Amino acid sequence: MIATESLSKRFPRVTALDRLSVDIGPGVTGLVGANGAGKSTLIKILLGLSPASEGRARVLGLDVATEGAAIRERVGYMPEHDCLPPDVSATEFVVHMARMSGLPPTAARERTADTLRHVGLYEERYRPIGGYSTGMKQRVKLAQALVHDPQLVFLDEPTNGLDPVGRDEMLGLIRRIHTDFGISVLVTSHLLGELERTCDHVVVVDGGKLLRSSSTTDFTQTTTTLAIEVTDSDEHPDGTRAVREALHARGVDTHAEGAGLPGAGHILLLTAAGEETYDLVRDVVADLGLGLVRMEQRRHHISEVFTGSDEQRKEAVGHGG
């Protein structure tokens, strides 16, 4: 979908992108980075609106330097800043933007009605945008990016300014853009945590440099940890220990949570290899005649992947967790 080759963008005083090479496939991709990391700059280059100082980039197989117009016909863009006139209704505005994308008048109206419904705007779409809440405005911004049914959308900080509920709804919507609408997504955020649930792939940039590019399943599946806690019984006064030994006997390693701390040792942690692990634990506990108090996934956050000392990044990690 997107491929960059040692892409650089230098402004007189700062280097916004520094020899960035990434390959991004279909699906939902998160572009994560602190403020000033170069996320918006990358999107502008990918839209063919700002020439790169160095390097090359292709979007949907088209060269950003020479085929910008063709790219912009096939992609949608939701800017990070406000971009809505307050004195027109969402419907009027999105219809106009659909026509600016080349949709004939009737199609523009139909697609607008559909798209606004899909992003969750209903009767309020006939009211002037000026009276909308931040959440509704973000939906209108999203709708104008989707109205021409692009193959790919760039969403620049779509969760900006939303409360936790609004944020979750927006993330759900972003997920649906790919699963239900079949449109690939490149979404930026400075919060690592929120992209973990939403994205198939995460690209992390810092100071214009690529820090990491990997699929979220890569680092969540391999590190899925199962936490289990069992009851004790007369037969097994230390149920935890009994389970641990039984699991060891079947070749599964466990370790105790918070080892060394008082009261610790009641929770066993083990690495889940897949469905079988769950079945195994269930069977072992049942065989011993113990009760399973809890069995839960301890998904590692993407944030744990980073061990940066950069203050800003830590802050972002904190938000994400």
Place this chain on the structure above:
Amino acid sequence: MAVEHPPAGPGTLGTSRGDQSRIHDIGYRGYDGPRLGRAYARRSLYSQSLRGAYGLGRSVKSKVLPMLLFAVMCVPAAIMVAVAVATKAHELPLAHAYTRYAIVTQAVISLYVAAQAPQAVSRDLRFKTVPLYFSRPIETADYVRAKFASLASALLILTGAPLLVMYVGSLLAKMGFAHQSEEFAQGLVSVALLSLLFAGIGLVIAAVTPRRGFGIAAVIAVLTISYGAVSTLQAIADAQGSAGAVPWIGLFSPVTLIDGVQSAFFGGRSSFPGGVGPSHGEGAVYVLVVLGLIAACYALLIRRYKKVGL
């Protein structure tokens, strides 16, 4: 979710959510229809902006001023026609009415430009809508051309309508067809030039001032106040016996520029001191300056929007 619906009453909230999640389940449909590209987008932007210049498709409030000014432009023309018909005159009451009309009503035209140029461009800048245009296939030049053409067309309607009223009226009053047609055509040529020039100047000023109030004041200053200043200077020069300077001073205000072009080539009274316009040679300079200014305004607008980018 309640935050999403501030104005909705608490009673309706529950039910509307229920309905909405049901509607949500209608599947997504893609779009395989035609994508009409840049030229179509430019035309759409042109017609939307042209309608907007008269407040059509916008709030009642935004219709008031442009419609009022349109009426103010047409009423005197209608009155002249009525007077001519009633007195069975062979000429319209105003000599060289078709070319003089825009000069006499210049204050109304300037007011219209001052109100509508910011409306056409400042809004997109102030609300940062411009990046949304340029994230689509249309480019800077498409946007600028559509906006320029729409304001110029709106001005042509404003200045051409009264000429049409006079022309139709004069034909109904059985004034000389050939003579009236010739003057009407001349009038149309000069209001077309005026429309392009005023639109260009108005848009350039409006495009550098996202604050609407400033835009309005600056346009009025450049169009109307410059006319007053230039006319005063011309009168002083004429009174002090340096009549030779008069046509050159006239180059410094948009209204006198148009006045100079039409009085040099279409004859008729000028608003210059003594009623004498520039000579043919001087008139040629006027034409060049007018065309140069129109081109310069276009180039400045392109430059301005290249910078806005995203």
